[in-house]
Amino acid sequence: MAKSFTGGIHPPYRKVATAVPIGFLSAPKILAIPLLQHIGKECHPLVAVGERVLMGQEIGGVGDSLAAPVHASVSGVVVAIEPRPHINGRLIKSIIIENDFLDEKHPSVVPRPQVDNLTREELVALIRAMGVVGMGGGGFPTYAKLQGKSAQKIDTVLLNGAECEPYLSADHRIMVEFPDEVIYGLRCLMKASGAGAGHIGVEENKPDALAAMRLAAAPYRDITVTSLAVKYPQGAELQLIHSCLGKDVPPGKLPFHVGVVVNNVHTAQAIARSMTTGMPSVERVITVGGECVTAPGNVWVRIGTTFADVLAERGLTCAPYKLISGGPLMGMTMYTPEVAVTKCTSGILALSRQESGTPVAGACVRCANCVDVCPMFLQPTTLAHYAMKGRTEEAEAIGALDCRECGPCAYVCPAGIPLVQWIRLVKSDIYARQTR
Amino acid sequence: MEIKKFAVSSSPHLHSGATVRQAMILVMLALAPAALFAVFHFGMYVVAILLTGVLSAVLAEVAILHFLKKPLATVFDGSATLTGLLLAMNVPAGAPLWMVAIGSFLALAIGKHVFGGLGYNPFNPALVGRAILVASWPAHMTAWVGSGLMTSATPLALSRAGESLPPYSDLLFGFKAGSIGEVAVLLLFVGGVFLIYKKIIDWKIPFFYIGTVALMTWALPARGQVGYFAGDPLFHVLSGGLMFGAFFMATDWVTTPVTKLGRVIMGLGAGLITAVIRLYGGLPEGVTFAILIMNALTPLIDRYTMGRRFGVR
Numbered sequence: 001m002a003k004s005f006t007g008g009i010h011p012p013y014r015k016v017a018t019a020v021p022i023g024f025l026s027a028p029k030i031l032a033i034p035l036l037q038h039i040g041k042e043c044h045p046l047v048a049v050g051e052r053v054l055m056g057q058e059i060g061g062v063g064d065s066l067a068a069p070v071h072a073s074v075s076g077v078v079v080a081i082e083p084r085p086h087i088n089g090r091l092i093k094s095i096i097i098e099n100d101f102l103d104e105k106h107p108s109v110v111p112r113p114q115v116d117n118l119t120r121e122e123l124v125a126l127i128r129a130m131g132v133v134g135m136g137g138g139g140f141p142t143y144a145k146l147q148g149k150s151a152q153k154i155d156t157v158l159l160n161g162a163e164c165e166p167y168l169s170a171d172h173r174i175m176v177e178f179p180d181e182v183i184y185g186l187r188c189l190m191k192a193s194g195a196g197a198g199h200i201g202v203e204e205n206k207p208d209a210l211a212a213m214r215l216a217a218a219p220y221r222d223i224t225v226t227s228l229a230v231k232y233p234q235g236a237e238l239q240l241i242h243s244c245l246g247k248d249v250p251p252g253k254l255p256f257h258v259g260v261v262v263n264n265v266h267t268a269q270a271i272a273r274s275m276t277t278g279m280p281s282v283e284r285v286i287t288v289g290g291e292c293v294t295a296p297g298n299v300w301v302r303i304g305t306t307f308a309d310v311l312a313e314r315g316l317t318c319a320p321y322k323l324i325s326g327g328p329l330m331g332m333t334m335y336t337p338e339v340a341v342t343k344c345t346s347g348i349l350a351l352s353r354q355e356s357g358t359p360v361a362g363a364c365v366r367c368a369n370c371v372d373v374c375p376m377f378l379q380p381t382t383l384a385h386y387a388m389k390g391r392t393e394e395a396e397a398i399g400a401l402d403c404r405e406c407g408p409c410a411y412v413c414p415a416g417i418p419l420v421q422w423i424r425l426v427k428s429d430i431y432a433r434q435t436r
Numbered sequence: 437m438e439i440k441k442f443a444v445s446s447s448p449h450l451h452s453g454a455t456v457r458q459a460m461i462l463v464m465l466a467l468a469p470a471a472l473f474a475v476f477h478f479g480m481y482v483v484a485i486l487l488t489g490v491l492s493a494v495l496a497e498v499a500i501l502h503f504l505k506k507p508l509a510t511v512f513d514g515s516a517t518l519t520g521l522l523l524a525m526n527v528p529a530g531a532p533l534w535m536v537a538i539g540s541f542l543a544l545a546i547g548k549h550v551f552g553g554l555g556y557n558p559f560n561p562a563l564v565g566r567a568i569l570v571a572s573w574p575a576h577m578t579a580w581v582g583s584g585l586m587t588s589a590t591p592l593a594l595s596r597a598g599e600s601l602p603p604y605s606d607l608l609f610g611f612k613a614g615s616i617g618e619v620a621v622l623l624l625f626v627g628g629v630f631l632i633y634k635k636i637i638d639w640k641i642p643f644f645y646i647g648t649v650a651l652m653t654w655a656l657p658a659r660g661q662v663g664y665f666a667g668d669p670l671f672h673v674l675s676g677g678l679m680f681g682a683f684f685m686a687t688d689w690v691t692t693p694v695t696k697l698g699r700v701i702m703g704l705g706a707g708l709i710t711a712v713i714r715l716y717g718g719l720p721e722g723v724t725f726a727i728l729i730m731n732a733l734t735p736l737i738d739r740y741t742m743g744r745r746f747g748v749r
Contacts, residue, residue: 011450166450238746248747322443329448336442349449356449362510363555365456368638368694376746379694382738399745407448414454415555421446 002204004229005239007375009408011232011329013205014289014355015169017297022173022285024300025313027074027101031304032084032094033059037342038133039140040066045095051078054106056279058131059095068141068343069131072097073282073302075104085339087325087332094340097304109278115188123192130274131281131343136160136171136235136264137326139344142271145261146193154193155259158244159186159268161202161209162228162235165327167289168347173298174266174285175202175209179216181276185268186223188275193261198223200265201244205230232329233406237262239375251402266346281343286310292320292350301341307348308337320350321357328356329407359416370409370419376402380409380419387426392433395426403427456554459636459689460514464521466627467684471525473610473620478529479585482616488533489524490517492540500549515554519543522562522684525617526677526724527569530581535573539565559731560691563724570724580613588613591675592720607674617684618677628683637687640699641706645682646673648707649714658715672714681706681723691731697741698734706730 035043043060047053053072060070076099083091112118112126128143146154159182163171175182186198200217202210204227217223226244228234238249240262247258255262270281282303289296294315301310307323324331325345341348370380378399386395400423409419475482497516501508510516520540527536543565551557570577582588590613594601602612610620618624631637650669657663672678677685686692686706693702706726713722 009452011452250747250749251745253747320442322445322449324449328450331447331449333444333447333449334442335444351449353443356443357451358443358445358449359451359455362456362513363553365515365555365689366692366694367459367689368699369454369635371694372696377743378745379742381694398742402745402747405447410448411450412452412454414456414459416451416455418446420448424446 002227002229003243004231004234005242005375007373007377007408008231008233008239009373009411010230011166011411014166015172016289018169018172018206020297022177022298022300025305025310027099027302028305028309029099030079031074031097031099031302032306032340033070033073033097033304034084034086034092034094034340034342035060035070036086036088036092037070037139037303037344038068039138040068042093043067043070045081045093047078047095049078049081052076053078053097054104056109056282057106058108058280066141066144068133068143069129069280070095071131071280071282072106073304074099075102076100085336087334087339087342087345089332089335105279111278112275115184115191115275118191120192120194123188126275127188127192127271129280130271132267132271132274133281133343134264135266135270135284135344135346137330137344137346139342142263142267145256145263146189152256153259154195154256154261156197156199156245156261157186157189157193157195158241158260158262159198159200159265160235160237160240160262161200161206161213161265162240163206164203164232164234165329167349168287168327170285170287170298170346171265172206172209174269175206176212178269179212181269181272182213182265183216183220183223184275185270185272187220188271189261189263189268190222195261196222199244200225201228201234201240202226203228203230203234232408233375236375236404236406238404251399284341284343284345286341286345287347288314289347290320290350291352291355292316292318303341303343305341306337307334307339307341310341310348311337311350316350318352321353322349322351324349324351329411330405358418361417362415364415364417367414369412369414373408373412375406375408376404378402380423381417383426384417384419384422387422390429392426392429396430400426400430457512457514460518462634462636463518463631463684464514466631467521467525467617469623469627470617470620470680471521473623474525474529474616477583477610477619478581478616481585482529484533485527485529485531485536485616486521486524488536489540490520492537493517493520493523493544496541496544500545504549506553510554513554516544519548519561522617523565525680526562526566526615528577528580529616530579530585531576535569535576539569542568555690557690558734559728560685560688563685563728566724567728582613583611590614590720591671592714595671595675596720601671604670604674607671615677615680618680621674621679624679624683628679631683631687637683638699640696641687641692641703642682644700644703645686645707645710646678648704649673649678649711652708652711653715656711656715672711676714676721677723678710681727685723686727686730691734693734693737693741695738695741695743697743698737701737701741702730702734705733
């Protein structure tokens, strides 16, 4: 019996190319590598304009703060260091590299010792040096999750292979094509966090991925693979922990409070790849999808490739109504295709108006569908009402900050109310009041 | 590349396609069998009543929106049509058409638009209309007729008077006197189950409503009777407006609680009040006022039944 959580929705899959091997997108002539690709402090440039950089060379440094270093994804010459449009909607300082198409590796790129021959501290330091961040879209520096905090011991590393967002199938292909790397990455994460157990949750609509993960995990008695019910947001961190481990993270707390660290399967694969080849996190798999894309599918992309480059190579059949970084339910709309693929870009969706049309908002008719589907057991309609009226304190009292903005409420709303948008607004009001 | 502009918006970027209009149409579809039976049972005059109810409701909606200088778009959401249909199904089959028209207008005006329109009304508009008609023209609203518009007492009135009751099969299939919409109990039940299956209404409200009425009318002696656990729950479930009210009135989205526990309380409370009125009240039937009272309590119920948030023990 597939495990699940309470609430949620069943949006259309719209996943294409789930049975097609991951392709390769050619590295472009010019790359714009943002110095911020994670949650934390922006990196400082370690190279100067005119300098030649090699593939895998650290070009954005971190100091001691919460951050992940940034590396050159090609070899070439730094032609500019300037602010560029970023997937977060702002302008972020980026290192612009003119590719020499030699892919000459930096001397620091050497295979690392086997996980069994490293100490926990050495592993954490390596994962940090490799610039690994959460590749499911969160972008939290992975090393920082592994250290835990205070006296709380981490007992389980949970890998997220749910991939519950429509369209996206990159994680699916990663699990099918690189199951041994995912398991090796999981073992690195377990050792680095001191966890005794590893766990992988996969939605049961990916039987090939489940079979591949089960086979690869078979030699390890401390690793469990769980089949999950197909339901959105099965891959949301808190719902995944509930489904796989039966533990609930209390409001305002993080997974490590219940002894769990959650990572994406692609993150684990990236760690394994970096450990065995020495090449830091400079490329990733993204799903290119949406009705407007001529050749949708999954491709390896160098970090710093712009969305425009990706769309130019995969082709467009129509002018996209929305250009989205990530999935259609939690992704962000881009105002320009000149943003670059970062380590946490899981997909590029060029959606037509028909497939992503926003309904006209009417008055709430109190159907309670939003209440029924909310996986955090909140009252989205009441939160939105408080948001509209500026009743910030009341919104906070009924759990506005618990909202993860996953979107089922707005998806089901027959009145077409942008509930997530209202709740975001009231959350930002609450944060503004807290910091004042 | 040619593309210059993209729509920028907050996530999510997909929508289920569900609309208020779609839900209203499904409810009307679920009511259709019972309405058609009423035409068959009472006669063609029922068609005139139903049309009068619906048309005056839609006209009232248009007139009020125009008067309030609001966009006319909500005319097409089906809510006024449904209110008109519900009101018309809530009057005796011989009711004068002018009274039905006034009821529909007042349902929209006083039941809905004085509070700000769809979504803001605290009381079920059709029941507000019905309550006003009962208070204003009690004779017309209690001039019960049976098959072919022949004057006849309702089963609940017969029960009060201690007279012989129709067989359960007549109560179930609808061969009795009563409001247009309430007689075809079996068809109403089928329509209600259809709405539950379509996830338009929550099973909890009709289940706890009908269950409470059954339990109480079985356990408690009616006025003038003695002995506990000797009542006739089946008679009460199959009589009056209970089936209609439980599936189509007490489940109105706008005027009932949004919390899961709140919907249980809605059912229990409406059942309790209905049973008390039927057993001990001055009127033979209590569904209308039971639901209106629970409508009034809905904001309080919602407030105190918010429930456990994820991760809270």
